[in-house]
Amino acid sequence: MSKILIRGAKVLGGEAQDVLIDGETIAAVGTGLSAEGATVVEAEGQVLLPGLVDLHTHLREPGREDSETVLTGTKAAARGGWTAVHAMANTFPVADTAGVVEQVWRLGRESGYCDVQPIGAVTVGLEGKQLAELGAMHDSAAGVKVFSDDGKCVDDAVIMRRALEYVKAFDGVVAQHAQEPRLTEGAQMNEGTVSAELGLGGWPAVAEESIIARDVLLAEHVGSRVHICHLSTAGSVEIVRWAKSRGINVTAEVTPHHLLLTDEMVRTYNPVYKVNPPLRTERDVMALREALADGTIDIVATDHAPHPGEDKDCEWAAAAMGMVGLETALSVVQQTMVDTGLLDWAGVAERMSVNPAKIGRLDGHGRPVSVGEPANLTLVDPAYRGAVDPADFASRSRNTPYEGRELPGRVTHTFLRGRATVIDGNLT
Template structure:
């Protein structure tokens, strides 16, 4: 493996400097560092490789929508060096065998670390705990457990799960959706759902579960993570819980930072997602929450779907949108270019914190000597008009189609090896 030196990149957005790495480890930071391969970092921002706590790679089961390999390649293009693969595959990732398979496929692909998430309950059925300990002890070393796509709605099952994972420092990542309040739900419940005659998904269905779960976490002294928080009320509940010292973390998706429910008016299911796009007031609230630290991280909820599941009438369409290749641009547009977050804070919310929540030891580390060379170089002055066909994903359900977004990933290094160079994927990365 070659040694590299990045010249003149702005480390976490600060003044330009040089970063050298060799054998997967950062060897020097500062002017005059040397390496075999020179990378021009002029005008670029250097961040630690991004870590996604919420990715759907669809393998095993729906390899027509995405595979571990194609999802990893999309992740690399988005600046990620680690993704957490959600458990709602077919079969469900509720055994050591399935999580090890996903983990191994990630290693074979070599585009990013794929850290499987284990299901909380057998078959995501919400009734019986899956063998959480076996998944934790497997080669995949699972620490994040989630029934994402479904809510662990039974309070007793949720309590037991929160308690049980303490034995191996795990965390329950809850998809907060009260099932009875959201039967047949199609979009955010508000004036527009009433007008369009689409069954509403009320904010209270998310907030009621989050309120219950933070109280449960407090009661049993466990760690809770809230997936894709989307409403003002949810932000306020998490803010209150943190003020009480409850060990809760929360994520927001890029699409909930940028898009709102008025997009549903056109009836194009490209905007159908769960939780649904919310009101403009909710969008403002999640931006505030991310800026003030109530919301800890940005996670993509990258959810690939084949064309036929979106090219249909609204109620027949699948929930979900792509996110890996656009996440950093959306965060730049909504949070950095608006002055609400510095690049150093972006590094914290898209790399350091998600790695810490997932207990991934060699990701989300500082860009300092002796640390792993997981680095992404971003050109913040670039402008991209989003074309759904320009993707490494197998799917095209991109809600940003036609929008011009700022920022572009120029290079991604995974343990010193480039997975993206000159704004393009490096083919045969594992070779």
């Protein structure tokens, strides 16, 4: 379809307008538009956003295709309104060379459902001992700009400093999984009242906060960019807020599940609630929401972490950590931030499209809904209410904490450079 006319959508939640897509770009924005031969999408009452960009996705390929593949993961992304995702490096083999990141990048291009930008490992094999081929990954066809050992913390301060120095040369960013390993040995959940009552090993907030404090100081010393993955505590918020007040070049993300769920869920001993970092307290949840609203936290990122059933359908201690999130993220953000009045839809667009594209230096995404821009767009029906059914997921995995929970909002259409990847909620 060369021309598509989206009629009557609320652009960024504002006034209803028509948007004409011609080929890969937005040709016109206004009221009363018409176009001969165009496919018309009636969007009255729906909200039109720039295509969502996820800075933190696990696609598992190569190596764990039983959990997810680039194809199934990008299908899930399109269903959730994402037009670009950044694929984390903890694959098998690890994405620590130009060859592996180019493989992931090419698989993304072949999928056609959303753009896939690989994230390169900071250290060889994620072992934290030796810097990976950062320059070679950046200079590859994949053009890697974000580096992370996510799943493991770069806990050696010297290695972290060297990484920050290295990426500064090409305006890259190191995305840190903030977890002091010595403080979290044997940890199973958030350290607090609930962990004490359940007899599960506690994961103290200071294990996250101490690494963030160190790394923002290193970033200031080096003059480089650091990004904090899946920030989860009220104390972490205060450290990032302080760092930004000093002009330190730090950005931070929060996951949808840390905006909604608390450690009280663990009382069920259902491993679907086992995640890294762990679900925290209600106080932490409220602090995260406020920080996302005031800009201390820059973006929402899913940390989509698919696992096969056997890795989750077992006793708590043996279960893998992680939750799928690509197909439910926007609904959770609507419930926790929009429906509560903390953000409007323009604010959602900033935190789920504009800012992540800026942090990742991702061209063609996070752009305004205006003439001449790439037609990477997401159309959502905010009035929809429905229970989450993992059997309906496009993801290969089903480890969602929201099964049976009613969530608001539904992505009806997703457009990638003018091509509809989702129509009426269904993949094309």
